[in-house]
Amino acid sequence: MSPALRRGIGVAALVSTAATVWLGLWVTPPSTQQGNLVRLVYLHPAIAWDALYVAFGLSAVCSLLYLWRRTRSLFWDRLAAASVEVGVVFNALTLVTGSIWGRPTWGVWWTWDARLTSTALLLVLFLGYLALRRVPAEPEVRARRCAVAALVAFVDVPIVHFSVNWWQTLHQNATVLNADLSPRIHGSMAWTLLLSFVALTLAFVWMVTVRYRIEVMRDQVGEEELEVSLAERWAEAELTGAPPVPAPGPSPEAEVSPAVPAGERAGSGR
Amino acid sequence: MTALAAPAGVAPAGVPPAPAGSAARRRRRRSLVVLAVLAAAFCYLLAEGLGNSLDYYDTVGQALAHRATLGSSTFRLEGIVLPHSVRRTDRGADFSVGEGRSSITVHNTGSPPQLFRVGLPVIVVGHFAGGSAVFESDQIMVKHSANYTPVPSRDRMPPSTAPTR
Numbered sequence: 001m002s003p004a005l006r007r008g009i010g011v012a013a014l015v016s017t018a019a020t021v022w023l024g025l026w027v028t029p030p031s032t033q034q035g036n037l038v039r040l041v042y043l044h045p046a047i048a049w050d051a052l053y054v055a056f057g058l059s060a061v062c063s064l065l066y067l068w069r070r071t072r073s074l075f076w077d078r079l080a081a082a083s084v085e086v087g088v089v090f091n092a093l094t095l096v097t098g099s100i101w102g103r104p105t106w107g108v109w110w111t112w113d114a115r116l117t118s119t120a121l122l123l124v125l126f127l128g129y130l131a132l133r134r135v136p137a138e139p140e141v142r143a144r145r146c147a148v149a150a151l152v153a154f155v156d157v158p159i160v161h162f163s164v165n166w167w168q169t170l171h172q173n174a175t176v177l178n179a180d181l182s183p184r185i186h187g188s189m190a191w192t193l194l195l196s197f198v199a200l201t202l203a204f205v206w207m208v209t210v211r212y213r214i215e216v217m218r219d220q221v222g223e224e225e226l227e228v229s230l231a232e233r234w235a236e237a238e239l240t241g242a243p244p245v246p247a248p249g250p251s252p253e254a255e256v257s258p259a260v261p262a263g264e265r266a267g268s269g270r
Numbered sequence: 271m272t273a274l275a276a277p278a279g280v281a282p283a284g285v286p287p288a289p290a291g292s293a294a295r296r297r298r299r300r301s302l303v304v305l306a307v308l309a310a311a312f313c314y315l316l317a318e319g320l321g322n323s324l325d326y327y328d329t330v331g332q333a334l335a336h337r338a339t340l341g342s343s344t345f346r347l348e349g350i351v352l353p354h355s356v357r358r359t360d361r362g363a364d365f366s367v368g369e370g371r372s373s374i375t376v377h378n379t380g381s382p383p384q385l386f387r388v389g390l391p392v393i394v395v396g397h398f399a400g401g402s403a404v405f406e407s408d409q410i411m412v413k414h415s416a417n418y419t420p421v422p423s424r425d426r427m428p429p430s431t432a433p434t435r
Contacts (some may be wrong), residue, residue, distance in 0.1 A: 117323050124315060167324060175416040
């Protein structure tokens with residue numbers, strides 16, 4: 001993705017988020033049941049949407065594309081990783097904003113109903129995915145392992161979605177994506193809700209593109225570090241009796257002229 | 271260049287043993303510990319979920335039907351707060367919750383949450399008091415709907431919901 005396009009998405013995300021804040025706090029009316037607490041509807045559902053459907057959905061699609069032989073490429077693995085990482089942040093924010101909304105409306109920060117419990121499980125499952133990525137392994141092995149893990153974790157997403165229909169919950173049913181697909185919200189409230197979804201989806205896309213670049217750079221650094229440390233050990237093995245190179249990390253000079261004292265090396269570069 | 275493939279054991283005495291290998295082992299051990307902690311958290315959430323959420327509450331009708339088996343065990347009871355039944359007491363509030371034509375009297379300790387109102391469904395946590403039909407609760411949760419209807423503009427600005435502007 002070109003830097004200009006990425007910047008464009010970032011600006012669009014900022015502008016639409018600002019518009020959502022303005023509409024949500026000043027333009028839209030309070031509701032009959034919740035008064036001003038209803039304004040959290042312009043935040044919490046969009047965050048949950050980002051986490052569950054956009055982030056974890058994208059990571060599941062990428063994982064499938066990686067596992068499918070004809071489309072296998074580390075591109076999908078990195079995109080899945082970037083998507084999950086951003087998704088985990090949004091998943092945690094879903095729980096936090098839900099808790100903040102629940103305290104004044106329901107009267108409790110937390111309750112063990114099916115929606116809340118399955119959402120917390122989802123967070124733990126995808127944290128597990130991120131932990132699995134940190135287990136050292138060959139890139140292909142890690143990619144395959146993580147792709148399977150992402151698909152297993154994704155099983156919980158439909159469970160979260162339908163939990164309010166399958167079981168008795170304190171959490172309310174869907175307002176827009178309900179069974180008969182007739183939104184229970186209208187007018188400026190509905191438009192602001194829609195805008196919040198657009199804004200946070202744009203924010204997600206921007207974050208994932210940035211995160212993807214970091215993933216690529218991290219892989220590059222990993223390869224370079226491996227080469228440097230190999231070269232260092234090499235130099236040590238050849239120069240028997242020479243003082244061992246103390247600090248690990250990228251110091252290519254050590255390979256070229258290990259006999260030159262450190263002070264002179266530092267000066268020579270200027 | 272061929273010597274690059276030399277095994278780690280070739281390194282001269284005094285050189286720390288293969289730093290890359292031990293770092294990888296450490297990383298591996300650390301990530302396995304993290305995975306174990308997450309697995310424990312997963313099991314805890316699953317156990318709590320299976321214990322609580324699959325049968326999250328009993329409706330008024332269900333609770334009345336199973337009163338004998340429920341005894342004085344604690345459970346969540348759901349019903350709509352009936353009109354003219356709410357009375358504030360020193361401990362909190364007394365009211366009745368109903369479902370269809372049946373109802374249960376609730377004695378709650380502690381003040382009800384902000385949204386507590388006649389006509390809204392609530393979930394109260396507690397138990398039947400000593401074989402009687404009175405439900406003693408110490409927690410009220412308001413079960414609001416997914417409908418968002420704006421307050422008519424002439425009714426705006428009630429003291430508790432003053433707009434931010």
